[in-house]
Amino acid sequence: MALFAMAAVVALSATGGASANSKYAAIVVDAKTGKTLYARYADSHRFPASLTKMMTLYMVFEALENGHISKSSRIPISKNAAAEQPSKLGLKPGSTITVGDAILTLATKSANDISTAVAEYLGGSETKFAQMMTNKARALGMKSTTFRNAHGLPNKHQKTTARDMARLGIALREHFPQYYDYFSTRVATVAGKRLGNHNRLLGRVRGMDGIKTGYTRASGFNLVSSVEADGRSIVAVVMGGRTANSRNAHMVELISKYMPRASRRGRGDLIAEPRTISPTRPVVASTGRIELPAKGAPTPDARPVEDIDPVYTDKIVVAAAPAPQPTPAARAVEMQIAEGDVDMVETASTVPSGWVVQVASLLSEAEARSFLDRTSREAGGILANATPFTEKFDNKGTHYWRARYAGFSSKNAARGACNALKARDIACYAVQQ
Structure with a gap:
């Protein structure tokens, strides 16, 4: 009997092509026994991105539990x-x-400003x-994790492992069951948004109750992902997916x-609760001795780590479709692009002003153009009458290229197109250009 509604549509190998993807790592842990059911590169260093916010929320939950907020x-x-x-949520200073x-x-939009x-x-x-x-991570037995910010935007020193993220997922559920439902929130309204x-x-x-992308x-x-069904409970981690849909399919x-x-x-x-670390409270840093994890808790094995060079870019989530390796059809499309599709992307100087839709912000114009090509294909007819273009901007000394679409007659038209894109x-x- 199939346990999960999506299982029937998955026809990929858990390890197929994963070794060719240097960002890939995965682990599945039995949340009742701590037994590792599956692991691949689970102890190799990876960038957490917005999985960082799991720890940010852990600290918030602890401050709530201790009555400090x-x-x-x-x-x-x-x-x-x-x-x-x-x-970002976009609140004003x-x-x-x-x-x-x-x-x-944080649990839904994953807003960096918040x-x-x-x-x-x-x-x-x-x-x-x-x-x-970082102190809290050590107290939870996350031996291979270092944090440098609270949001997960790129920092070459902010690294973790799939095993550590599984530990954090288990700790959140064990230590804060009263707040854990936040991770299963599908839609929320905050500041009118x-x-x-x-x-x-x-x-x-079926049974999935979070946790974080x-x-x-x-x-x-x-x-x-955290899943409870039929008396069983697991926490699973997939890192380094090539697309959102391929990551999702592999997770399923x-x-x-x-x-x-x-x-x-x-x-x-x-997971032992870090009682010897000073409780999280407003404007008070933690100090004290680190408590060891509970006996039998899953801990990282000592393994060499893999260095990854950081790349600085906006946090943008866009879905597409395979497993850890592109499908033959996707590879064929990419080959056609490489062999010279017609370039329909304009520069900002040639695009009329008005309302536009932005889909990404990247480090080079070539990447922005490529992103627009992919988005146009995935969007179907939604952007059929829109004009793709790139626009350069600077942020703290770093050059970025926005990937945008113009040609919308009004704010409502642009927002309508964006809502249709989000549905995909x-x-x-x-935004107004």
Whole structure:
């Protein structure tokens, strides 16, 4: 009997082509016994991207549990927080957001501006908060994880492993069951904005209750999933997916294959709670001795790590479709592009002003053009009458290229096109050029 609604549509190998993808890593852990059911490059260093926000939320939940803040406590938005790159909620400097709304925003939209605001609120500065996060990681037995920020935008020193992310996923569920439902929130409204969860598997895989997606160009598409069904419980991690859909398909395959192998016995309690670390509270850094994880808890084996060079880019989530390796059809399309498709991308100087739709921000014009090509194919007729173009901009001394579409008659037309794109899992936003 099939356990999962999507399992029947998956026809890929868990290891097929994974070795050719240097960003790939995966693990499946029995959340009741701590047994590793599957692991591939699980102890090799990877970039967490927005999986970072799992730890940011752990710190928020701890502060709530210890009574140092409440859901109605208001977090100020600094100029530094408001200036973070997308994905963001877009609150203005000097405004505030409640802790409850901040949690919803991080769990759904994965907003970088709110992550920084939380860091400054709980740590005094993002640097101090990142050290608190790293201390907490060590206390939870995450021996291979170092945090340098609260949001996951690229930093070459911010690294983790699939095994450590599985530990964090288990710890969140074990230590904060009263707040864990936030991770299964599919839609939330904050500051008058409707926020959809980036995890497209929620509601499509039976028993899935979270946890978090993440993407930067350096990390690839990441996902941590928690599943409980038929008396069994697992946490699975896939990192470095080439597309959102390939990552999702691989995750479904791992869940379908290894969930039946999980034990119905065992009570969990695998991750020791770090009671000797000072509780998270506003503007107080953590200190103290690190507690060892509970006996029997899954811990990383000592293995060589792989170095990855960071690439700086916006956090944009766009879905497409294979496994850890492109399908033959996708490879054929890519070959056709490489052999010389007609370039229909214009520069910003030749595009009329008005409302436009942005789908990405990348490090080079060539990458932005390639992204527009892929988006146009995936969008079907939605962008048939729109004009793709690139636009250069600078941010803190780094050059970026926006990938945008023009030709919309009004704000409503641009927003309507963007909503249609989002329905196809293509991230975007409308803006006046």
